[in-house]
Amino acid sequence: MTERDxxxxxxxxxxxxxxxxxxxxxxxxxxxxxxxxxxxxGRALRDLRISVTDRCNFRCNYCMPKEIFDxxxxxxxxxxxxxFEEITRVARQFVALGVQKIRLTGGEPLLRKNLEQLVEQLxxxxxxxxxxxxxxxxxxxxxxxxxxxxxxxxxxxRVTVSLDGLxxxxxxRMNDVDFPVSEVLAGIEAAAAAGLGPIKxxxxxxxxxxxxxxxxxxxxxxxxxxxxxLIEYMDVGATNGWRLTDVLPSxxxxxxxxxxxxxxxxxxxxxxxxxGRWGYAxxxxxxxxxxxxxxxISSVTQAFCGGCNxxxxxxxxxxxxxxFAQQGYDLRSLIRAATPDADLASTISQIWQARDxxxxxxxxxxxxxxxxxxTRVEMSYIGG
Ligand code: SAM
Ligand code: SF4
Ligand code: SF4
Numbered sequence: 001m002t003e004r005d006x007x008x009x010x011x012x013x014x015x016x017x018x019x020x021x022x023x024x025x026x027x028x029x030x031x032x033x034x035x036x037x038x039x040x041x042g043r044a045l046r047d048l049r050i051s052v053t054d055r056c057n058f059r060c061n062y063c064m065p066k067e068i069f070d071x072x073x074x075x076x077x078x079x080x081x082x083x084f085e086e087i088t089r090v091a092r093q094f095v096a097l098g099v100q101k102i103r104l105t106g107g108e109p110l111l112r113k114n115l116e117q118l119v120e121q122l123x124x125x126x127x128x129x130x131x132x133x134x135x136x137x138x139x140x141x142x143x144x145x146x147x148x149x150x151x152x153x154x155x156x157x158r159v160t161v162s163l164d165g166l167x168x169x170x171x172x173r174m175n176d177v178d179f180p181v182s183e184v185l186a187g188i189e190a191a192a193a194a195g196l197g198p199i200k201x202x203x204x205x206x207x208x209x210x211x212x213x214x215x216x217x218x219x220x221x222x223x224x225x226x227x228x229x230l231i232e233y234m235d236v237g238a239t240n241g242w243r244l245t246d247v248l249p250s251x252x253x254x255x256x257x258x259x260x261x262x263x264x265x266x267x268x269x270x271x272x273x274x275x276g277r278w279g280y281a282x283x284x285x286x287x288x289x290x291x292x293x294x295x296x297i298s299s300v301t302q303a304f305c306g307g308c309n310x311x312x313x314x315x316x317x318x319x320x321x322x323x324f325a326q327q328g329y330d331l332r333s334l335i336r337a338a339t340p341d342a343d344l345a346s347t348i349s350q351i352w353q354a355r356d357x358x359x360x361x362x363x364x365x366x367x368x369x370x371x372x373x374x375t376r377v378e379m380s381y382i383g384g
Contacts, residue, residue, distance in 0.1 A: 018326070018327045018328075019318060019327055019328055019329060019330040020327050020328070020329050022329055022330065022333075022334065022347055022351075023347060023350040023351060023354070036098060037097045037098055037349050037352050037353060038352075038353070039321075039352055039353060039354070039355035039356065040353070040354065040355060040356040041305075041306070041355075041356065041358070043306075043307065043308060043309050043355075044098055044309050045094070045097055045098045045099055045309060045311060045352050046098060046099060046100050046101060046309035046310075047099065047100075047101045047102075047103070047309050047310040047311070048091065048094045048099045048101070048102050048103070048310070048311050048312075048313060049102075049103045049104075049105055049310060049311070049312045049313070050087060050091065050102060050103070050104055050105065050312075050313045051105055051106050051107060051109075051312070051313065051314050051315045051380075051381060051382060052081075052087070052104055052105070052106055052107070052109045052112040052115065052118065052315065053081070053106045053107040053108065053109065053111050053112045053315055054075055054076050054106065054107045054315045054378075054380055054381045055075055055106070055107050055108065055111055056069075056106060056107045056108040056111065056140070056380060057108055057111060057140075057142060057177065057179075058108065058140050058142070058175040058176070058177055058179060059175065059176040059177055060164070060174060060175055060176065060204075061174065061176055061240065062204055062206065062233055062240050062242075063237070063240065063378075063379055063380060064239075064378075064380050065176075065239055065240060065241075066176055068239045069380075076315055076316055080315075080316045081315055081316060082313075082315070082316065082317045082332060082335070084114075084117055084118040084121055085121075086317065086332070086335050086336075087118060087121075087122075087313070088118070088121040088122060088125070089335065089341070089344075090313065090317070090331055090335060090344065090348075091122055091125060091313075092125055092341070093341060093344050093345040093348055094311065094348060095125050095126070095127055095128075095133065096128060096345055097345060097348060097349055097352070099133075099311075100127055100131075100133060100134060101133060101134040101135075101136070102122055102133050102134070102135050102136070103136050103137065103138060103160075104118070104119070104122075104136070104137040104138070105137070105138045106315070106380060107315070107380045107381075108139065108140055108142070108143075109137055109138070109139060110137075110139050110142070110143040110144065110147055111143070115147075115151070116147075116150045116151055116153070116154040117154070119135065119137075119151055119154040119155055119156045120154040120155055122135055122155075123135055123154065123155025123156070124155075134157060135155060135156055135157050136156070136157055136158045136159060136160065137151070137156060137159050137160070138159070138160045138161075138162065138202070139159060139160070139161055139162070139187075140161070140162050140175070140184070141161040141162065141163065141183075141184035141187035141188060142179060142183060142184060142187065143187070144159070144161065144184075144187030144188070144190055144191055145183065145186045145187045145189075145190040148187070148190040148191045148193070148194040148196055149190070149194045151194070151196065152194040152195055152196055156196060157196070158196050158197055158198060158199065158200075159191050159196045159199055159200075160199070160200040160201070160202055160229075161184065161187065161188050161191065161199060161200070161201055161202070162201075162202040162203075162204075163181070163184055163185075163188075163201050163202070163203060163217070164203055164204055164210050164213065165181070165203070165210045165213030165216075165217065166181060166213060166216045166217060166220055167181070167213060167216070168180060168181045168182070170209075170210055170213055171184075174209065174210060188201070188226070192225075192226075197225065197226070198225065198226065198227065199225075199226040199227075200226065200227045200228075200229055200295075201217075201221055201226055201227070201228045201229065202229050202231055203217055203228060203229065203230050203231065204231045204232075204233055205230050205231065205232065205233065205248045205253060206233045206246050206247075206248070207233075207245065207246050207247060207248040208246070209246075211248050211253075211256075214230065214253055214256055214257065215256065215257065215260060218257045218260075218261055218294065219261070221292075222261060222280060222291050222292060223290060223291050223292060224292070225292065226292075227292065227293055227294065227295055228294045228295070229275050229294070229295040229296070229297055230250065230253045230294065230295070230296050230297070231296075231297040231299070232247050232248070232249065232250055232296075232297060232298055232299055232300045232301060233246055233247050233248075233300070234299050234300060234323075235300070235324075235363075236323055236324065236378075236379045237377065237378040237379050237380075238378070239378065244300075247300050247301070249298070249300070249301040250276065250296035250297070250298040250301060250302070251298075251301065253296060254278060254296060257278075257294065258278075261280055261291075262280070262281040262285075263278040263279065263280060263281060263294070264278065264279050264281045264285070264286075264287060265277070265278055265279075266278060266279045266287065266293060271307055271309075273307070274297055274299075274304055275295030275296060275297050276295065276296045276297075276298060276302075277293055277294075277295055278293060278294050278295075278296065279291075279292070279293045280292060280293065280294075299360055300360070300363070301364075302364075303358070303360035303361040303363070303364045304360065305357070305358035305359070305360050305361040306358075306361070308322075308357075308358075311352065312382050313331070314328060314377070314381055314382050315381060316332055317330065317331045317332030317335060318330055318331065318332070319331050319348065319351060320377065320382050321351070321352070321355045321357045322357035322358075322359050323359070323379070323382065324357075324359035324360075325357065325359075325377065325382075326377070328377070328382075329347075329351050331344070331347070331348070334347060
């Protein structure tokens with residue numbers, strides 16, 4: 001029986017245009033240098049993920065199942081998308097409020113035409129301390145071989161490439177468009193050659209689908225200077241028919257790798273880090289820095305909402321405060337109404353200060369049916 005036979009695909013209800021009312025703007029407000037905007041749980045605003053397109057050339061079953069994202073699916077028209085100038089303007093306000101890291105995502109971000117121009121604009125932004133941003137991008141790697149050099153020249157610092165296995169048949173089945181793994185591996189090599197490192201490799205592990213690819217992936221990337229990150233399959237969006245039984249807990253993934261390639265726990269490298277770090281051990285039980293490390297992202301079995309400092313800007317300019325949110329805040333309406341920068345920054349600041357989201361923590365406390373009956377936005381729209 002194939003994964004498709006056992007997979008329940010849930011019809012899509014369009015949540016894209018449901019927005020909360022925007023807070024009233026206190027006129028003339030300007031962010032002070034280093035304003036340290038924090039939310040209701042004391043979490044600073046540090047990380048902004050920007051979805052630059054809702055389209056993708058893959059149909060990973062856990063994200064954009066073919067049955068829903070088919071030829072009839074209504075993607076956003078070009079006029080609905082934020083332009084590069086609009087994205088840069090809104091990003092500038094986020095940076096004034098404390099954002100230090102911007103990740104471009106999607107959909108598949110490299111499908112957005114002339115993306116290097118956006119990268120160039122974002123690379124020119126500076127934090128209130130005058131520092132450049134940590135500017136990065138998550139991609140399925142399919143177009144990376146062609147685009148790596150231009151992205152680097154435009155000012156992109158590094159990339160994360162998603163790769164769910166090394167076995168060609170498994171990989172083609174998971175991307176569901178018969179895309180060969182060799183082209184993604186060539187994209188990763190091109191990114192490394194262009195200096196877009198340290199490169200991270202994201203692997204979503206689905207029980208019974210690609211768990212047998214965990215060890216080959218660990219062997220392949222051990223000692224490469226790249227960090228393999230193993231991600232628990234999440235109940236994000238509303239169409240992937242997620243079941244808890246499909247999740248392979250990170251604890252099991254670590255055990256699996258540790259049995260052949262001994263690991264030891266490492267300290268988090270920064271506050272709010274989503275991945276648990278494990279280093280490869282040498283014969284003396286110390287961290288072998290040449291062999292490197294892996295990361296595990298345990299969004300299902302170990303909630304990390306306590307340090308979540310990420311905001312998400314959707315393809316059409318909705319601000320989301322959580323990956324599992326049902327509604328966003330329509331910043332595009334403000335941008336297109338020629339709202340002054342100070343008012344835009346004030347609105348974002350007020351929205352962040354009222355934030356109380358902690359979906360994964362609630363799911364851990366209340367059980368896997370926490371989101372049952374609720375229609376959340378898709379990851380391809382909100383950005384992973
Ligand atoms: N298309 C790009 C890519 O695949 O890298 C960027 C967008 S994709 C939505 C961002 C990340 O989300 C990818 O690493 C993908 O594997 C991950 N992702 C998507 N759906 C997921 C799910 N249900 N559970 C866990 N991770 C998921
Ligand atoms: Fe496309 Fe990335 Fe989603 Fe796969 S995970 S369907 S590559 S957006
Ligand atoms: Fe952040 Fe929401 Fe994920 Fe918690 S569930 S870590 S608040 S995005």
